[in-house]
Structures are given as structure tokens and as C-alpha cells.
Amino acid sequence: MATFLAQDAVLPLPETLPYDKQSVPVPGTKRPGQTAHYVNGLWGPLDLAKHAIKTLPDIFTSGLSTGKDKPLLGYRPLLSKNSLKFGPRYEWYTFGQVDTRRRELGSAIHHLFQTKVCGGGELDTVGLWSINRPEWQMVDLALQAYNKVSVSLYDTLGKDSVEYIINHAHLTIIFATLDHIPGLLKIVHKTPLKVIVSIDALTPETSRVLTEWGQVHGVLVKDLNEMVALGQANLIELLPVSPSDVASICYTSGTTNMPKGVVITHQQFSSSVITNLLGTELPSDGSCMLSYLPLAHIYERVNEMASTAIGGRIGFFTGDPLRLIEDCQVLKPNFFPGVPRVLNRIYQAVMATADVPGFKGDLFRRAYQAKLEKFRTTGDNTHLFWDALVFRKIRAVLGGNLLLISSGSAPISRDVIEFLNVAFSCYVSEGYGMTEGCAIGTKSWKGDKGAGGTVGPVQAATEVKLIDVPAMGYTSEDKPNPRGEICMRGVTCFTTYYKDEKNTKESIDEEGWLHTGDVGEIDSCGRLKIVDRVKNIMKLAQGEYVALEKIENVYSVCPIVAQIYIHGDPLQAFLVGVVIPDPVLLAGLVSKMSGGKTVVSPEDMQALSEACRAPRVNKLILDMLTKEGNKEGLKGFESVKRIQVSMDAFNIEDGTLTPTLKVRRKDAYLKFKAELDGLYTLAEPSSVAKL
Template identity: 35%
Template sequence: MTNRGDQKSFVVMVEEGQPGRGEGELSKGAVYKSIYSQDGLDDLHEGMQSTWDSFVKSKEIYPDKKMLGRREMVNGSAGDYVWLTYEEVYNIVINLGAAIRYVGVQPKSKVGIYGANCSEWFMAMEACNAQSMLCVPLYETLGNEAVEYIINHAEVSIAFVQDTKLDLILATLPKCTKLLKKIVSFSTCSAAQRSKAEASGAALLSWDEFLKLGKNNPTDLTPPTTSDISTIMYTSGTTGEPKGVLLSHANILCAIIGYDHFLRERGQQQTEKDVYYSFLPLAHIFDRLTEELFVFLGASIGYWQGDVKKITEDLAVLKPTLFVAVPRVYNRIHAGIFGRINAGGGAKRMMFHYAFDMKLKSLYNGFKHDKAAPILDKIIFNKVKMAFGGNVKCVISGAAPLPSHLEEFLRVVTCAPVVQGYVLNTRQIAKPPDIHDESQRIMFVQSSGLTESCAATFIQVPDVISMHGTVGPPLPNIEVRLVSVPEMGYDALGKPARGEICIRSKTLFSGYYKRPDLTDEVLVDGWFSTGDVGEWQEDGAMKIIDRKKNIFKLSQGEYVAVENLESIYGQCELVDQIWVYGNSLESTLVAVCVPNQPKVEEWAKNNGLMGDFARICRDPKTHAHIMAALNATGKAKKVKGFEVIRGVVLEPLPFDMERDLVTPTFKLKRSQLLQYYKTQIDELYATQKQQ
């Protein structure tokens, strides 16, 4: 391992910048890559061309090692984890692949997988790999229209479906049977469900029936090559129809090697001894890549029960060494911890906040996470580790950027370096850890990227406090340059260099399925245009400062970067979710806000407001209270006059997928939000004009 902890810059220049040479040609900044890849990356094992080869390699090295685990149900209650070994999983996968071929599905065909994370999900995916078929995952939260669109657009011919999703898939079947002729349940199916499938010209089989079919009709493997497409991942998108991102086996393998290389360089590598808790959607590239990494290492993957309320219970039984979640989950943890602290009385609250401030100050003074406040860790903060099962040594966040206050919170209470990564598009009982035992330290990593770049793009370097508020330097397998955005005043050749972030890598997708027009818009000469505006920092970290695409102009001519404002106003402690809106016909901004229910209900109780949460949100006093809090947050962050929110709608229910207001990764769907709240938005503007 190379020890570069004292680096002044974590990037090296690959190519110099280029000024625009003619009218309309944009200037381009220098190309940089990670300091950790200046000597090259680790090679793949000899003969490894695909993710199938990665699985087979681990099976050969660790045949009896635990691979996939689930909670065993005993008298209606979840018991211990029961495991399938690498050898057992391999044998099941071989039979699944043979059955798929026996029912007439050929290599290069598309296979749908629809349901929550589980062993069957992963084994169905590996069966696709064994026979050179393309896995088409569908988020378990998708509704009828999205499922129908993806099945037809991808031309899915066979689908593996969770038993709780069978009725939904059968409801869409009449509009999907041009190619979809076979459905396989993750477990069992009823006679009525079989009849409904047959009525639409399809066949429905149970998991055991399908396995028996493959066992009785063996066939040769058809393993994929490096350039073969492994999966079509549909990004839900915030506007328009889902886009099918084509990712090859080479893309996934390169991403695995780059991420593994970075962890090894930093002394935080995962090994075959590690255990991962899987609950983020396998249909999302973030979890998919993590599980592929663990298979590559020969490590173990334990699946959740499918209930977010039982995550803590699962963790206590599984005792994972790796926990991966999204900021939304960590935000709940933040709210829960502070809720308990505040409910504990004045002395307890005062002690916690004193300890918090002391440790945070030490971190900013340059102390590493394990040296900043070891006594306070032992007395107060190490208790947080028990919430993750007691054995966690690495906690990763991705799929959305961490707000600054949440990053600081996690740096302190997890006793770990918080590493914020780049995100686009796109949840026991054991002896307390020994404060002096380095093996029991938790590392907190935030790393993510785009589906189009196979997840990871940038990642903070652990224990480099100067990277707070940035997404860090590029991962070892990524090259980055900035391109000027003159209409927004960003110069890629300026000091500091600012511009649209463009990336080049072997992890980049080959295009959007059946959409060459969209591919050509974002993929030019091997460079992917992200739409995000970044600024290089002196240490080689990237700071996201704007969004090229989500900007609009108010009637007075001022441009508004709405995502930046949502990030600012989202730091208000009374706010859980916020959508900021404006247009070129109006001179002011308005917003729809989902208040933080515990905090607002506590305020209401202290101020004599009665009723349920919806009634509290309708009360003018609550409206005035939250408007004042939003204005105070904006003032503290020094927003400009035209960036001040002048009106707000209070929504008691979270923005959700059921109303089509957010994507499966909880990104705001702006056009749908406008349509849903149009009446209230119009009323806000009308009221302003009357004042």
C-alpha cells in the first residue's frame, strides 16, 4: 500500500486545458486523474472477462464460504440468518440458467427481475450471466405504468418476480405479452394466479418448479465476454420516460477494481471475511456494484427482511462489517438520535452538545477521527456503533449528496472519517468495541456517482478535513475535466477553475437503449457531460457549486440555481423535504415544504395548537413559524434577495412515489410536483400580487 496521507494534492494532470478556438466552441480545462492511479491499477485475475468469471473464481477459492443469507422464519418470527455457500449458489444458478434456456430464451435476450433484495434476486441475475443474457432490474416500488413501459421497451421475454409483486405483474401482462411469455415466482404462486397468466397467453411457475425444470434438462454454459452488455438499468429520471442505461461486464469490473484499489491504498480494504447488509435496491447501481464487489472478494451478503422498521433488528442478528445507506436513512438516524438526546433532559442534552462541539473542533484542527476525542468516543459516541450491529468497520453513503450539517454529524457520532462522494442522475448484542483496537474503528465513506458511470465517480479521502463540503478527488479509474459554461459565468480555465463536470472512464456506459439521440447529447468523443457544475479545490477535490440543467430565469432576468437553494433551505431544522419553484413570468420564488413532524408537533404543543399534523400544518401560526425559520436559514446562508422564498405550502405527507412526486432514489420530479401542487402555487402568487 502506498502511504500518501500527507499529499497536498490528490490528483495529477493528464492533459492541459484548451481555450475555445472559434465562435461557439467552449474552453476546456485540464484533464486530471487520481494520484492513486498514476502508477496504474491492479490487474484482474488471469482469465477474468466478466462478472460471471468473478463469481466462478470466488466459488473455486471459497466453495464452502457463506455467500447469500436470509432470516429464517420460525413460528412466524424471524430467527437467525441461514446461508447458502458459494458452491450451493453456483449449483442453483446453473439449474436456473438451464431452465431459462429450456423454455426457449436465447443468449442476448433480456430477463426482467422485479422485487425486493433477496437471494433469489441475486441468483436470477447470476443465471443471466451464466447464459450471456441481459438482466433488466425493476425497482420494487414501481407502479403498473412504469413496469409495463420497461418490460415492453427492453423486450423482456422472461421475468423473475417476488411473490408479493405477482398480482401487479399479472395486471400489466395483457399489455406485455408480445414477448413476455414466462414468469417465475421467487417462491410460490396460487392456482388463480396461474390461470390469470394463462388467460394472457403466458405461463407462471414457482421457484422450485423452475429449478426442477433446469435440473432435469441441463445445458452448456454460454459465458459472456468483456464487451457484452451485462444489464440495462432504467434510470427513473425526473422528467420524461425512463432511460435504459447499457452497462457492460467491462464497465462493472472496472468499477469494482477502481473502488477496491482506492480502499486498499487507504488501508480500508474489504476482504473475504467481511459481511455486507443488503437493503438498498439491487435495481440501483449503488447496491448492485457493492454486491458485485463482495462476490469478487469472496465475502458474504445478508439480505434484509424487506421492512425498513426491522433494519435495526436485522443488523443485531447479522452483525455486518459493512453498512451502506443513503442520506435519507442517515437523516432519520440524525433525527432519531437528537430526538432521544433532547428528550433525555437538560443535563444529558447539554453534555451531548458539549461533547459534540469539542470533537468537531478537534476534527477541524486536523486530528484524525480516532484521535480527535477518544475519551468522548468511549463514553458517548461509540454507542452509535451498536446501532449497526457492533461489528461495522465501514459505513458508506451514496445516491445523494450529504448536507454539510449531516456530514459533520456523522463525522462526530460514527467515530469515523466521513467521505462524501459525487452523486448524480441520477437503512446484537456484542461486546462494546475497544477504543484502542484499530480493527474495530468505523470508517464512514460517502461514494457514489451515476448509473451512466457505473456508480462511483468521486470520493473524499478519509481523514482529510479540508475536503469537508466537497465530493473529493476522482476515483482511480476516472478522468475528469471541466468545460466552461459562459451563460452562467463559469470559466474552466479561470482561477479557480469552474465549469461543467465531464468524465472519461472505462466504467462509462455505451449508451441509452434505443435512444441514440439522448446518447449523442451527453456522450461525445468518450466524454460524458454530467450537467453538474464543479470547482476544483487546491487539494484536488471537486466541489459541486451549481447545476447546469436545473436553472431558470425569473421575470427580472435573474438566474436561479434551484437545487443549490433546496440544499440551503433543506438545512432548516423544521424542514424534512422542500421543493423550490419559480418561472420567467414571476419575480419571486415559492416552495412546497414537508415539515419535520416531531419538531413542529412539539412547537405546536408548546404554543397551544391542537389537532392532527395535517390540521397543524393548515394553521396560519404554523405557516408563519416555518416561513420565519426558512427566512432565518436563508439569511444565515446569505442568499440573495431574489433567492428568498416569498410563499410556502405546507404538505403534511412526505413527497412519495405513490403520487409520482419523487424517483425511486427520492430525487424530486419537478414537472409532476408542479402539476400536483399547481393550484396551491397559483394561489401563492395570486396572494402576493394582492399584497
């Protein structure tokens, strides 16, 4: 057997890191209108020849080589459905048990394709539609091992997108949770679907009803246990897989069009896992991570495959976001992948609890300031005295064993990044990537005191350059740092959208560079900072150009903001917007404003909706946005002057959100058209009148 990643390729960080040269320009690559090509200053370009892992099945073999009896996939058993209650500990499937199950499921799936029950498309595609749970990974591991192509359906996808993807990817078999099966059966006559497999075990009565319903449309309905039995009866060895074989089609949705299918090969996926593990110091005896971010997104899939590669455990949350902290305290993970919305809530909850009047609050503020100053000076986020006296209890909120917190998918404020360093004394990593790059792009380094506000240096699998955007005033010659549209190229970058030549050509140029649409700046240490978006630029009445997505990104790091939409009218001189506040933080804000006389619950939507209409609340939230905008250097004409505060969130069902939770600008405007137009009928803000 080859020597796999778990033994030889989790390269530790050196004692001294070149923080002043995190990304370095490649000599001779600078051209007019663009920067030089930047590569990682520590690892250099990724050399795949040094790594035994070439395909996704190699990743599982790597983890399996650390011990077949080691736990891999865990869950909290459901004890009661009436008053929802889960077990006080995790139960685990071992690597050996998962290996057996992936062979059974893989053999069953392959048998259905071989006997022509499934198939007929360009690729042997298989759909997965479920929240995170052990069975999701078991099915996906089976597909990897038997050379089938996984197609993830977002658990929040709308009916139209589901139907589109089933037809576009020619899905003839889908594994889905029970709650999705009726919806699939309603549209099956308009799709190539032939087999629906319930991930949940079916009772005899439910099985009979669904089977008869399926027979009407010529579709087989089975559950996972039946597929296991089919595989046991037709068991075959794993099928050969090559690095160039397609592993997955990941659909990513824009704000105006139907989803685009990013074709990801085994080499691209496995290379992203290798890259993500470089310098990641997790326990050699098997790390533990919490799985709660959607597995349909590439960010979570890469994280979980990286954990698998080193023989780590993956504990799945109960499916209820309100139990996330409880799940952490039961699981006690070492690795907590995060997104700004979740990390902002943790930040606000801890600060609200600890930063209070009196001795307790004074002690916390003294401890926090001492650690913050030490971190900003040295990059060391530990403190022997204050960690034991104050921050031990805060670390216990997420289980007490964290060694790594990552943040991705959206901008996060420097304040929150520094808080996480101070409070949890672990490696806090912020990165930048996209589905088209298999989640690989840039990632901040451990112990970098200046990383806040940036997304770190280029990762080893990627090279980055910036190209001029003259219309927006960004050039590679800007001082003190070059700026321009971020372009990426490397082994993890995709080469095609599935059956979509037009969008492929618009995204990838003739030299293989992926044009991201984001505007970045590379600082003197080689760290990338996201500063703007090329798209969604408009001109205000006074002739100033504004990039609406950039402004939304600036304001979205404000913790009170759950969702935000910024709107501009070319006949007007200022911007307005809609803010959907975080219910937990809004409840705390309203309770605090009452001086303790009224305590509002985050679940009391009526009270929160009434608060949104209060001028005091509106002004306070607008002041928070203004403060954040000033801190990030928004110009006066870029700052939002009036806002509509509402608890009527943007969502997929009403068409104002894409399946990947991006705001559809046209539909968002139509939803709040009366309110936004009304904001322009008021007297002109004084700050605008002075222009």
C-alpha cells in the first residue's frame, strides 16, 4: 500500500513564519495592466508528485489506514419526537463500518446502472438531497469509490431549481430525506428520474404508499436498508478511478440566472484537500470537527474530506441551529468551521454576557484588553493567567477543546476575528475561495497579528494576479498597494460549467485564468484584501459611481445585520437600503433600550416587528452601519442614508434569495418597492443637501 497523506503530508508549520512575505511575486510575470503572478511564500506552488493521494477514494484509504476501529461519523440519537430530545453523547460509525457500508451502497448503485435501471446520460450522475448527517457522507463515499458523479441538491432549493438540476444533470436516481420525497414524486413525470431512495427508514405503511405513488409514474421508491441489501446481493470490489474523472457537479446559483454546474474532477477535489491541510496542526491521534454548514456547499465538503484524510471524527449536529451550542458542548470538537453569521452571533452573545457592569465586567474588560494588546503586538493569542481565570469558561461554550476556527463564504470584521483569537486562544483562519476554485484561494496564517481585515495569502494550489479595472479606478500601479480584479489559476480551479460553454468562456480566459468578479488589493506582506465587486455598479444623480455589492459586504460584517439590500436610484443623490436584523441581537438591543423594564424574546416576532418600526431602533441600527462604513473607509456618497428595518426576511420561497442565499436584486427591490421609494420621498438628508 502506498504511504498516504495521514502519515507523511500533514506538513507542520516551521517555528518561524515569513509573515512579511506570505505571498510573493513570480519574477518575469508582470505585464502591462496587471500585477505579477503571486504564489504562496511558504509552500510555493503545490507539487502533486510529493503526495500519494490522487483521487477521492485515496482520501478515505488514508483515513482508514490510521485504524479501521477508529470512529469516523457520529450523531446524537433522537430520544423523543414529541418533546424533541437528543442523547447526551454521540454515537459513532467506525472507519471499518463506513468502509463496509460504502461498498454495499456503491455496489447497489453500480448494479442499477449496469442493469439500465438508471443511467442514459452523458455521466453516471446521482443526486443527494439531505441535511448533514452520517448517511450523506456514506452515500457520497460510495459514489467516489464506484466512479459515479455526485450532484448535491441544496436543502433549501426551490421547486424550480430542483427540477432544472434534475433535468440538466440527467439525474435518474436521487437519495433524499423523507420530507423531500413527496415533492420529487410530484415533478417526476417532467424529469428522467427512475429511482428515489429514502435516506430515512420507511415504515411498512409509508413504504406501501410511496411505492404505489411511484408506480403510477414508473419510479422505484426504496429506502437505504433496501439499497444495502441490494448491494450485499451484488457485491463487487471498488472500481478504478483516475484523477481526470469527474467526481461531482456542484451547482452554484447567480442572482439572475438558473444554477450553473461546476464540474469538479477527482484531482481538483483531492488537491484542494491536500492544500487545506498544509500547516494545519490538528491532533495526530484523530481530530474532531462539527458538521453543520451545508454539505451541498464545497467549503464544508473540503473540510470534511480533510478531516477524513487524517483519520479524524466528524460529529453531525442535530439539524436544529438553536441546538448548535449544545451540540458543541456534547461533542467538544477541535475544529469549528464557521461563517460570519454564526461567528458574529457567538461574538455578540459572549460580549453581552461578559461585558457587563460591576466587578465581573471590569474583570472581563481588563482580561480582554490585556490579551488583545498582546495579540496585536506579538501575534500570540494565549495568556497563562487570563486564560485560566476568565477565558476558560468562554472556551467551554464551544466545548473547550478548539484548536481551529475557520471563517469563509462572506466578509467578517476585524473586531470579530480578533475576538475569536482572544476568547478561544486557537488558530483562527479566514479564507477566500469559490466553488469554481474548489474552495481554495487564500487563507490567513496562524499567529499573524495583522491578518484581520484580510483573507490571507495565496494558497499553495493557486496563483493569483490582479488585472486593472479602469472604469472603477483600480490599477496594478496603485499606491501603496496594487489593486484590481482577482484572477486565479491552478490545479484546483475548474475548467468548465456543465453544458454551458457561454458562461465558461465568460469566466475563464484563454490562459486558464478564472476571473472572479471580485476586486482585491495585495498588501506589502502578500495578503489579499477584498475591496469591491466588478458587478452591480450604478451611477447616482450627481455622477458618482457606486458598487452596491461592495457596500453590502462592508455593512454585512456589522453583527446586527442578518441580511441587507442596498438600493440606488440613478435619479437620486444617495443610497437607501433594507436591513433584516438578527433576531437574537435585536431582542437584546430592544431589551437594553428599555432599561431592563421589558425583556423581549428572540422568538417573539410580533414584538420584534413592532421594534423595527420604532424610529429609535431605526436610528440606532443606521448609526451602527454608519460607524462600520466609516471604519472601512466608505465615501460619503457610498454610505446608506436611510434604511427600512424589517423582520420580513429575504427567502428562497418568495424568490428574493438564490439557492446559495444570495439576494436577487430585482426581486428584493420589488418586495420592498413601496418602502424604498417612500424613503426617497422624505426630505433630503442633511449630509446630502450639503453636497
